Amino acid sequence: MxxxxxxxxxxxxxxxxxxxxxxxxxxxxxxxxxxxxxxxxxxxxxTPDNIKEAAIKAIHDGKTKYTPVDGIPELKEAIVAKFKRDNELTYTNSQVTVAPGGKPIIFNAFLATLNAGDEVIIPAPYWVSYPEMAIMCGGTPVPVACGANQNYKLSPEALEAAITPKTKWLILNSPSNPTGAAYTKAELRALADVLLRHPQVWILTDDMYEHLVYDGFEYFTIAQVEPGLYDRTLTMNGVSKAYAMTGWRIGYAAGPDKLIGAMRKVISQTTSNPCSISQWASVEALNGPQGxxxxxxxxxxxxxxxxxxxxxxxxxxxxxxxxxxxxxxxxxxxxxxxxxxxxxxxxxxxxxxxxxxxxxxxxxxxxxxxxxxxxxxxxxxxxxxxxxxxxxxxxxxxxxxx
Structure with a gap:
């Protein structure tokens, strides 16, 4: 060794x-x-009991075989319905990808799109895995400091200053891990105005904590705020946090067909499908009671x-x-x-x-x-x-x- x-x-x-x-x-x-x-x-x-029961039923029904590599149709339909219900975003099954957790979604997107020298803008403080995955996939992370005096949020001016001809992605995580900071509709609107001027920049919005907001905060995601960014935004979410399903390992995202197709190719040669039982449990999580x-x-x-x-x-x-x-x-x-x-x-x-x-x-x-x-x-x-x-x-x- x-x-x-x-x-x-x-x-x-x-x-x-x-x-x-x-x-x-x-x-x-x-x-x-x-x-x-x-x-x-x-x-x-x-994990709520109805979700557990859906998983047990899937086992008893013999749903224990390989599935399509990036998700069963039933789960994709539930994800499409979720995006429409919660975010006013319209997708088709072909625009949805499912993976064994949120990390593989990000990794697959980066591996499918980054070339040497491509830059990924990452507001700091950031989740620890963002820059490391960019590096593994050949990209260059570009941290942008967003201090407590900015409520730990990226300003339009800082975003504008960070964009270069090499910028490929911007990561937006709201609410944030590690700070809990969440972008208002007006703050996303201001960032969208900058992004509209730079058509080479794609947006990966990590919405994993979407349902965990307090004090009457109204949640928005950036493609919802600015439809003009829809065709270059990968909107990511999952069942881990809100549904207390961390160990079930299901993350999902929706975006343009070309990007999703490239990510599907990556999945076909790496993880293959997420756990079949976890997928059926996630169908119940998204379609079942939300109270x-x-x-x-x-x-x-x-x-x-x-x-x-x-x-x-x-x-x-x-x-x-x-x-x-x-x-x-x-x-x-x-x-x-x-x-x-x-x-x-x-x-x-x-x-x-x-x-x-x-x-x-x-x-x-x-x-x-x-x-x-x-x-x-x-x-x-x-x-x-x-x-x-x-x-x-x-x-x-x-x-x-x-």
Missing amino acids: SNLQLSEAVNRVQPSATIAVSNKAMELKRQGIDVIGLGAGEPDFD FLAERNEVFKTRRDLVVAELNKAEGLHCPTPEGAFYVYPSCAGAIGKTSPGGVVIENDEIFATELLQHGNVAVVFGAAFGMGPAFRVSYATSTEALTEATKRIQNFCASLK
Whole structure:
């Protein structure tokens, strides 16, 4: 094995920091250490029973064979209906692709379209996988800083400045992982006006947290706001977050036939079809009762308000209130330069997160992994009791810094 030469592509890629933090928290728990993990972007709710029953029925009905590589017709029809119902977007089955999760959707789109030197504009803070997938597929990620003073959202001016003749894609994630920031209709309208002037730029809109918005926020996706961008937008979503189906591994997207056809070609030579049982469960998720979404959102909102209030009591932290998702992204700038109980100087947010785990037994993801610090991401997709205890530990840790 010592003679194995790894590819240049894989050597350029960083491992997922969010997965690493979750794995570390689980490892410490197995050792008997009382760690509270706030790293995983995974709802603690269970998959609704009607969805489980649909999966069980599919098993009993023998729907356990290969399916079309990018989704069964019934699921594509449910996705078409969802886009029409929720987003006022009209697609046909041929414009829809289904994959084993959201990551393969993005990866397939990039592999199907990126050539060496093509640029992908990624507003920062960003989900950790966006730039790495662009790199793996031969592209060049172009992070654009969107600070707390901009509510962590891309401005039209910053977008205009980032576009070059090499720009191939813009990624828009709303509500955002890691910040929870969501774009209003007016903000999307302003970005669309810029994009209309640059017809070479395609838009990948990651709407995975669409149903997780609070305080009466009205959700829009960019192709809905500007129909002129419909023919160069890949609108991505999935069942993982809203339907508490992370382990079922179903992501989907809709876009122009040519792009979807190219992605289908990629799928045919890589993953092939997503799990047949998960597909039938997802049909029920999208077509079945949706009332539980609002009920769960009330719980998430209560947790958000708790976490924001308690983190803002911690010395050296400042935590904005986000519009959606189940993350907050507090600044830890006030802790930089201080010394931990273990005698370690907090030089950056990665050291802050490491020392918090070591001395506070709370696992969070450091901001540099998302392209902007000093900050860290907290997932509040866990019990109120755990969040209450975790924020108390964070307060105590911050108070212990000298």
